Amino acid sequence: MCNNYKISKVMIIGAGEAGQMVISEIDKNRKKLKREVAVIIDDDKSLLGKLVCGHEVMGDTSKILELIKKENIDEIIFSIANIKSSKKREILDLCKSSGCYTRTIPSMTEIIDCQVDFKIIREVEIDDLLGRDPIYLDTCKISQQIKGKVIMVTGGGGTIGSELCRQISKYHPKKLIILDNFENNAYAIQQELKMKYQNELDLEVVIATIREEKRLEKVFAKYRPDIVYHAAAHKHVPLMEDNKTEAIKNNVFGTLNLLKVADKFKVQRFVLISSDKAVNPTNMMGATKRAAEMLIQTYNDISKTEYVAVRFGNVLGSSGSVVPLFKNQIAAGGPVTVTHKEIIRYFMTIPEAVSLVMQAGAMADGGEIFVLDMGEPVKIDDLARNIIKLSGFEPDEDIKIEYTGLRPGEKLYEELLMAEEGLKNTEHKKIFIGKPKTFNKEEIFFLLEKLKESAFNEREEEMDPIMRKLVTTYIRPEDVNEKHL
Structure with a gap:
């Protein structure tokens, strides 16, 4: 032909x-x-x-x-x-x-x-086949949030963190602080921004882990950030199922360290990057992100800092995304592996997700969980077949597709909002707000102490029961998937 x-x-x-x-x-x-x-x-x-x-x-x-x-x-x-x-x-x-x-x-x-x-x-490109219309932003509101402020991005060298740094830089912050535990990623975004902005951007890179509260106190005391975007997290579901103590230490107690330090140094606004996997979580990664959301809403009640969370699904091209995995598998001649023929996910491009995070952050009053409109869900099987076609091959003929079965803690369907939270429109048609919840603070901090003792003493067998008491929506994956099969 x-x-x-x-x-x-x-x-x-x-x-x-x-x-x-x-x-x-x-x-x-x-x-x-x-x-x-x-x-x-x-x-x-x-x-x-x-x-x-x-x-x-x-x-x-x-x-x-x-x-x-x-x-x-x-x-x-x-x-x-x-x-x-x-x-x-x-x-x-x-x-x-x-x-x-x-x-x-x-x-x-x-x-x-x-x-x-x-x-x-x-x-x-695969973005063209997602069928997502361009988003429109209230750039004046975002500019008012960023311009002339000291902005810190944790996990600033990662996929979401580095894009946050790129977009923040356009709005003329007083200073941008990239905080990351991994020096190579932090160095890469530092050099990119220095080359683009020359001497127009006051930029600092801090190598630090969010697990060390004293180190964070020194950093916050030195730079006094006005706004913190918290993107540092362990996000890979199967890896975190095999390393649950690390997920808890980083995603729960690392976040808690930041919340306490932000309160102590009177940060104006703190924006947590959350995940759709926090909704009715069936895995430890999702449970830790839900716990982080609970801490955001708890601290908002006891602090003058405005704490908010922004929840969205998968981003195309991120380090943990299926897209680079599929491309590597195609380059190797296949097969392309899909866990289940019916598995679906919500996808956004990285710049789109980050733009909406910044828009939501600019709209916040404190205590909200913002939920981004992820558009129509995408079948991973269809995504795999499109990428194979975009690469110039025919699925099932040139490149085989293998179905490997759901991995531990993996759902067929991700949900963006828990039923009991409800959903409220905002002035932006792609951003919604989950109804704020109140929690028993004494019980949360009591369970956190027990969880900390178990995690930091590597008593992994104790952690799941404690997490299920802390995050009451944390359920077994088979209980979710059975009704869809």
């Missing part, structure tokens, strides 16, 4: 302004680009049969596969800059099913001076 010619025959999808720029660029530089426009597709019925830049519009999107075969198309360039993401996904899915090499132009806002550069006509 898709033959290799010296000059590639190209199908252009979109005869509007963006498409015309692509067509003109190819026509002007045919030999250099080794491409020629063979087919133009557009859903505007008034254009069918008409000439656009000297080429006939030969059909609408329903004719894509027919015209690929008829005209021996080698390459497709999706050239509609402004389109609903769901429609874009539908068209790109059709293009990828043809087996033809498919690329796309950026959005209209990314095209500068009305010129198309073939360097920015890129391959279709």
Whole structure:
């Protein structure tokens, strides 16, 4: 169907302004680009049969596969800059099913001076197939939150932490403090920001672990942060099932150290990065994140600092994400491993998640658990098949898919909000608030003492029962999955 010619025959999808720029660029530089426009597709019925830049519009999107075969198309360039993401996904899915090499132009806002550069006509990426519409931010409110303030990001070298640092830097903080236990990651984001902002950004890197309260006190005493974004955490579910004491030491008691120090040094606002795995947790990682949320709401009642949490699902491309794993497996020739054919997850891009975290943080009054709209859930099996297709292979033929079974503590379906919390709209359509809860503080701190004694003395067999008393929604995974099977 898709033959290799010296000059590639190209199908252009979109005869509007963006498409015309692509067509003109190819026509002007045919030999250099080794491409020629063979087919133009557009859903505007008034254009069918008409000439656009000297080429006939030969059909609408329903004719894509027919015209690929008829005209021996080698390459497709999706050239509609402004389109609903769901429609874009539908068209790109059709293009990828043809087996033809498919690329796309950026959005209209990314095209500068009305010129198309073939360097920015890129391959279709998994983000394009998620069907998520762009988000809109109240940048004035975020700027008021950040500008002229001392901002600290814990876990600042990690996937979410480093993106927080990138986006915070745009809003002119008085000082940005990157706190991380892993020097290589912290160094990488430090060098990136120094190169980008030269001397315009006052930037400090602190190598420290959140497990050491005295070290944190020295750091907070020195820098006096106004706002803390707490992204430092152990997040990998199966690893934390095998290392439960470490999950508790870091995610529960590391967070508790930060909450106490933030209170002591009168931090204005403290934003915890939480997870959908905190909802009715079936694993230790999720239980520790739920415990951290409980501590946020408890400390908000006893401190002048505004403590809030922001909860969301998986982010594409993060260090623990399935996407880099799938890509590595494809590069090795397969198989791609999926735990269960029916398993679903909610996904966001990293910049999108972080933008909404900052928006939620700017809206906070204290005590809220903000829940981000993650869009439609994605079947991991579909995600795996899309990535295989994007890599130029056919699922089950070129690259096999193996189903390995749910791992310990893994759910088929993640939930974003516990039923008893309820859900309230905010001024931002993609951000919601769970109803604040009150807790028995004496019982929480009593159980925390017992949990600390067990964890720091490596008595792992004691920890699960204590965590189930502390986090009463912590349940066995089979109790959740049975009803879905």
